[in-house]
Amino acid sequence: xxxxxxxxxxxxxxxxxxxxxxxxxxxxxxxxxxxxxxxxxxxxxxxxxxxxxxxxxxxxxxxxxxxxxxxxxxxxxxxxxxxxxxxxxxxxxxxxxxxxxxxxxxxxxxxxxxxxxxxxxxxxxxxxxxxxxxxxxxxxxxxxxxxxxxxxxxxxxxxxxxxxxxxxxxxxxxxxxxxxxxxxxxxxxxxxxxxxxxxxxxxxxxxxxxxxxxxxxxxxxxxxxxxxxxxxxxxxxxxxxxxxxxxxxxxxxxxxxxxxxxxxxxxxxxxxxxxxxxxxxxxxxxxxxxxxxxxxxxxxxxxxxxxxxxxxxxxxxxxxxxxxxxxxxxxxxxxxxxxxxxxxxxxxxxxxxxxxxxxxxxxxxxxxxxxxxxxxxxxxxxxxxxxxxxxxxxxxxxxxxxxxxxxxxxxxxxxxxxxxxxxxxxxxxxxxxxxxxxxxxxxxxxxxxxxxxxxxxxxxxxxxxxxxxxxxxxxxxxxxxxxxxxxxxxxxxxxxxxxx
Numbered sequence: 001x002x003x004x005x006x007x008x009x010x011x012x013x014x015x016x017x018x019x020x021x022x023x024x025x026x027x028x029x030x031x032x033x034x035x036x037x038x039x040x041x042x043x044x045x046x047x048x049x050x051x052x053x054x055x056x057x058x059x060x061x062x063x064x065x066x067x068x069x070x071x072x073x074x075x076x077x078x079x080x081x082x083x084x085x086x087x088x089x090x091x092x093x094x095x096x097x098x099x100x101x102x103x104x105x106x107x108x109x110x111x112x113x114x115x116x117x118x119x120x121x122x123x124x125x126x127x128x129x130x131x132x133x134x135x136x137x138x139x140x141x142x143x144x145x146x147x148x149x150x151x152x153x154x155x156x157x158x159x160x161x162x163x164x165x166x167x168x169x170x171x172x173x174x175x176x177x178x179x180x181x182x183x184x185x186x187x188x189x190x191x192x193x194x195x196x197x198x199x200x201x202x203x204x205x206x207x208x209x210x211x212x213x214x215x216x217x218x219x220x221x222x223x224x225x226x227x228x229x230x231x232x233x234x235x236x237x238x239x240x241x242x243x244x245x246x247x248x249x250x251x252x253x254x255x256x257x258x259x260x261x262x263x264x265x266x267x268x269x270x271x272x273x274x275x276x277x278x279x280x281x282x283x284x285x286x287x288x289x290x291x292x293x294x295x296x297x298x299x300x301x302x303x304x305x306x307x308x309x310x311x312x313x314x315x316x317x318x319x320x321x322x323x324x325x326x327x328x329x330x331x332x333x334x335x336x337x338x339x340x341x342x343x344x345x346x347x348x349x350x351x352x353x354x355x356x357x358x359x360x361x362x363x364x365x366x367x368x369x370x371x372x373x374x375x376x377x378x379x380x381x382x383x384x385x386x387x388x389x390x391x392x393x394x395x396x397x398x399x400x401x402x403x404x405x406x407x408x409x410x411x412x413x414x415x416x417x418x419x420x421x422x423x424x425x426x427x428x429x430x431x432x433x434x435x436x437x438x439x440x441x442x443x444x445x446x447x448x449x450x451x452x453x454x455x456x457x458x459x460x461x462x463x464x465x466x467x468x469x470x471x472x473x474x475x476x477x478x479x480x481x482x483x484x485x486x487x488x489x490x491x492x493x494x495x496x497x498x499x500x
Contacts, residue, residue: 003017003020003021003046004020005017005046005048013048013052014052014053014055014056014059015056015059017046017048017052017053017056018055018056018057018059018060021036021060021065021066022060022063022065025060025065025066025076026065030076031076032075032076032077032078032111032112033075033076033111033112033429033432033433034075034076035073035074035076035429036057036066036073036074036075038073038074039053039054039057039074040053057074064077065077107219107223107447109428109429109432109444109446109447110219110443110444110447112432112433112436113126113432113436113441113442113443113444114126114441116432116435116436116441117441119436119439122436122439122440122441123439123440123441123466123470123473123474123477124440124441124462124465124466125440125441125442125443125460125461125462125463125465125466125474125478126441126442126443126462127462128267128328128416128417128462129332129462129464129465130327130328130329130332130384130416130464130465131384131387131388131391131464131465131467132465133467134383134384134387135330135331136330136371136376136380139371139376140330140331140367140371143366143367143370143371144363146370147363147367147370148363151366154362155362155363155366156362156363157362158358158359158362159359159360159362159365160359161350161353161354161358161359162187162188162189162346163187163188163189163338163359163360163365164189164362164365164366164369166366166369166373167189167365167366167368167369167372168184168185168187168189170369170372170373171184171187171189171338171340171372172184172186172187172340174377175187175322175340178309178310178313179309179314180310180313180322181313182312182340185343185346186340186341186342186343186346187338187339187340187346188338188339188340188346188349188350188353189336189337189338189360189365190336190337190338190339190353190360191335191336191337191357191360191361192325192327192335192336192337193295193297193324193325193327193337193339194220194224194337195335195337195353195356195357196323196325196337196338197220197221197224197293197295197323198224198356199339199349199352199353199356200258200321200323200339200349201224201225201228201230201258202228202352203348203349203352204258204291205225205228205229205230205257205258207228207230208229208230208231209229209230209256209258210230210231210232210233210254210255210256211225211230211231211232211233211256211257211258211259211260212233212235212250212256212258212259212260212290213225213232213233213234213235213260213261213450214235214236214237214241214242214260214261214262214266215235215236215237215449215450215451215454216237216269216419216445216448216449216454216455216458217260217262217266217267217448217449218262218267218268218295218448219447219448221260221295222448222450225260230257232450233250233254233256234450234451235247235250237266237269237271238271239271239410240271240272240273240274240277241263241266241272241273241274241277242261242263242273242277242281244277244280244281244284245280247284248284251284251288251290255288255290256290257290257291258290258291258292258293259281259285259290259291259293260292260293261273261281261292261293261294261295261311262294262295262296262298263278263281263294263296263310264296264298264299264307264308264310264414264415265298265299265301265412265413265414265416266415267297267298267415267416267417267460268417268419268443268445268448268458268460269412269417270410270412270413270414270415270417270418270419271410271412272307272308272412272414273308275308278308278309278311278314279314281311282311282314282315282317282320285319286317286319289319290319291319291320291321292315292319292320292321293320293321294310294311294320294321294322294323295323295324296310296312296322296323296324297324297325297327297328297337298328298414298415298416299324300329300381301328301329301381301384301385301388301414301415301416302385302413302414303385303388303389303392303413303414304413304414305413307413307414310322312340318342320341321339321340321341321345322339322340322341323337323338323339324337324338324339325337328416329377329380329381329384330368330371330380334361334364334367334368335360335361335364336360336361336364336365336368387464388416388463388464390468391463391464391468391471392411392412392418392463393411394463394468394471394472395418395461395463395471396409396411398471398472398475398476399420399461399475401475402476402478402479403475403482405423406422406423406424406426406479406482407420407421407422407423408420408421408423409421416462416463416464417460417461417462417463418460418461418463419445419458419460420458420459420460420461421445421457421458422457422458422459422482424486425489426457426482426485426486426489427456427457428442428444428445428455428457428458428459429444429446429456430485430489431459431481431482431485432444434481434484434485434488435478435481437481438478438480438481438484439477440474440477440478440481442459442461442478443459443460443461443462444458444459444460445457445458445459445460448460
């Protein structure tokens with residue numbers, strides 16, 4: 001596709017460029033997720049000033065048609081999601097009113113993966129959900145019926161912002177079995193661990209503060225930190241988790257406000273921080289006076305042997321904020337999580353939570369309390385471990401059979417994911433649309449890195465949500481998609497490169 005600019009008319013060059021790109025976006029010729037050339041390269045190709053391209057891109061971005069991402073470039077946004085024509089017709093220029101963070105948080109690759117996952121014909125490895133068939137629905141139905149019968153009026157009103165008191169007591173007791181020394185007043189119940197992480201970041205971070213994060217790490221954490229204007233300090237990981245020695249070196253030049261880690265069956269890599277490194281991380285953080293946020297939603301999903309103690313259990317200095325959720329072991333839709341922290345931290349976070357929601361659903365909190373109090377969680381976890389271990393092994397076997405040396409991965413000792421690297425030059429951004437066409441979806445690796453280019457050959461595959469036949473068929477489709485992308489790349493080497 002060529003861009004033709006007419007220098008003989010009075011129409012500014014930037015407007016001509018914007019008009020042509022707009023038509024191609026709205027017609028679907030440039031579909032959502034398409035990466036436009038960098039400003040300097042497009043200016044050089046068209047023989048115009050870079051400022052002309054900048055002006056054109058700004059106009060399209062103001063209309064909600066494109067978005068710029070650090071490390072990822074400028075990408076086309078789905079025009080159906082932001083109807084700029086209707087917005088102008090109604091007299092409200094909505095795209096121009098949104099704060100910059102809205103565009104900054106848009107991840108086209110991940111959004112495309114999630115959109116594909118929503119199709120009924122697609123086998124999804126992209127989700128982070130547990131297996132629906134393992135949900136203890138009959139038990140929870142009985143618990144909810146009992147709750148409504150016994151305490152319905154009270155549980156349908158507000159409850160303390162800190163959480164339903166009996167649940168806080170049960171959480172503290174359960175946490176002590178993992179070695180975490182805490183009392184109920186150190187527990188704050190939140191509407192999912194994502195809210196807990198947001199409250200922590202909102203209470204402790206100011207724009208410009210550094211946050212040390214693992215590379216790769218949970219995409220939701222990256223989004224929260226970026227939304228609040230924090231600067232990210234990526235620390236590489238290996239099979240033993242965060243490389244604490246690299247963090248220690250980085251602290252000589254930067255002083256982060258927080259250290260964020262998923263030390264057990266990390267998302268997305270599945271790695272577990274070794275016991276030696278856990279002690280070392282606590283020593284380094286305590287010496288520097290930097291709090292550690294321990295995001296620990298996968299701890300109970302171990303398939304060989306229990307993992308090392310949580311950081312919060314090894315913490316003697318009160319520097320760890322521990323965060324977890326029932327979303328990975330019960331129901332994601334319950335939106336129940338909690339954090340454990342020193343009492344002054346809980347007190348301040350409670351104030352921030354009151355600005356977000358006055359309390360977390362009391363009826364659901366009662367159900368979780370009863371599930372813990374009556375000893376139902378232990379047998380349920382045993383069932384999950386048996387089911388998920390088999391699915392993990394099945395996915396690994398299918399990948400080896402269908403893809404062989406094309407993909408490399410380590411089998412994690414727990415969690416929900418296989419973290420896979422494509423061994424050749426196939427990039428996941430090229431693989432995503434081809435996989436979606438063949439009815440399979442995965443989470444693109446670039447979404448989990450501060451520098452997206454570091455994840456261009458990585459993909460995260462969930463092995464808990466799809467059932468065994470879907471796992472086998474999904475890997476077969478994925479192998480077909482990889483073959484198709486390879487063939488396309490071979491043909492493209494002999495074709496002229498398009499301007500846009």
